[in-house]
Amino acid sequence: MNKPLPLHHTLARAEALAAVRYHVGVDGGGTGTRVKLADAAGRVLGQGEAGPSALGQGVAQAWRHILDALQQAAGQAGLSPVPLAECALGAGLSGANLLADAQDFIRTQPGFAAVLLENDGFTTVLGAHGGRPGVVVAAGTGTVGEVLRPDGSRGIASGWGWITGDEGSGAWLGLRAMGHAQQAMDGRVPVSQLAVAVWEVAGRDRESILAWCAAAGQHGFASLAPRVLDVAEAGDKPAQALRMQAVVALEQLAHSLDPQEELPLALAGSIAKRLLAHFSGNIRARCVESQGDSADGALLLVGSALNDKTGTR
The missing domain is CATH 3.30.420.40 (ATPase, nucleotide binding domain)
Structure with missing residues (x-):
């Protein structure tokens, strides 16, 4: 450049x-x-x-x-x-x-x-x-995507923050896992491995869960994400559904940054790397080692x- x-x-x-x-x-x-x-x-x-x-x-x-x-x-x-x-x-x-x-x-x-x-x-x-042109999709605690184009211009997508955005991130997964666990505690959905995994962290009664959520913050919710992916790998259907939603969100992010799919794509962050095997073949084919x-x-x-x-x- x-x-x-x-x-x-x-x-x-x-x-x-x-x-x-x-x-x-x-x-x-x-x-x-x-x-x-x-x-x-x-x-x-x-x-x-x-x-x-x-x-x-x-x-x-x-x-x-x-x-x-x-x-x-x-x-x-x-x-x-x-x-x-x-x-x-x-x-x-x-x-x-x-x-x-x-x-x-x-x-x-x-x-x-x-x-x-x-x-x-x-x-x-x-x-x-x-320092050369390429795309990165980074999903760890939060999510952000960046592109550096051959003409030196750049673009960014996601990275709006864990409360309203950061789809596919650890905090995003944790928030949704907690919502599922709360519904399971109410009897609105069946108890699953995912719900139990959340209860093991946040508590098994309403008061404990409310206190945990009030104090958790972004990092606390992101700490639930490995448990989501663990129970998804063990076959839990609600966790697998969340995992697929995260994959779709990150693939959309990659496409928004490079619609022509011309640039090399690197994944960063613990969540993105752990989801790699579940991405579509086209996305996996474009991925390069950082x-x-x-x-x-x-x-x-x-x-x-x-x-x-x-x-x-």
């Missing part, structure tokens, strides 16, 4: 860029944060993990977990503590499309020489295809932006 990759939000202190010795790639979602620390040539030196850094769960929490994961990575690289002023950070975060949260994240950055913020779907598509993950894509974002700013592109 001959032009800089587009960024939603950037912050770079030009006078500080000469001090950059390390690149930091962040993949942040509703369940956890993964950080890769690399040298200026892009060679990964260490990795770290911490709690969620989706911006919808709070900007302060996002920065806290990013810094925790970065220090783990720095320790692995023998650089602890890594000086932030010598780091350029690229972050692919869930919720980065919400302008107010993105601006707050940039405004409160703790001293990096540069911060580049994108949604995690775009850094995932960059990492999966090595070259890297969202944190790798964030590192590509940093390298591209810094090269452009320093005139080396």
Whole structure:
């Protein structure tokens, strides 16, 4: 590609860029944060993990977990503590499309020489295809799809959030599993393996289930998804129906991003990968192995932006 990759939000202190010795790639979602620390040539030196850094769960929490994961990575690289002023950070975060949260994240950055913020779907598509054109359907705690087209343009679908959208995600599956379990408790539908699996987590009486739902949040509902898929594999019909609904939703997402089905397709996230065997033959035929993950894509974002700013592109 001959032009800089587009960024939603950037912050770079030009006078500080000469001090950059390390690149930091962040993949942040509703369940956890993964950080890769690399040298200026892009060679990964260490990795770290911490709690969620989706911006919808709070900007302060996002920065806290990013810094925790970065220090783990720095320790692995023998650089602890890594000086932030010598780091350029690229972050692919869930919720980065919400302008107010993105601006707050940039405004409160703790001293990096540069911060580049994108949604995690775009850094995932960059990492999966090595910065080249392609499609990614990512379904884990949430769901989002991204396409990077040959002309450098891009598109996004889904990623509307777990309350109103994110079809096919872990939270989406969990919400529907809970609805089924509640109906089974009422006697509105027969008791199934799926209902029992939910009760084992949330409780076997009305009061316990109401309390669990009130406290669960996105991560809590997503934690039910592996149980949905486990009992589906064991032959439970309601769970199999939910699994098929998720497959259909993710296939629709892939088609919306590349209607001509011309670009390579990579799957990301625990739910998408677990559903692969149930996708149609055409979808499976288009799937390619990801070259890297969202944190790798964030590192590509940093390298591209810094090269452009320093005139080396």
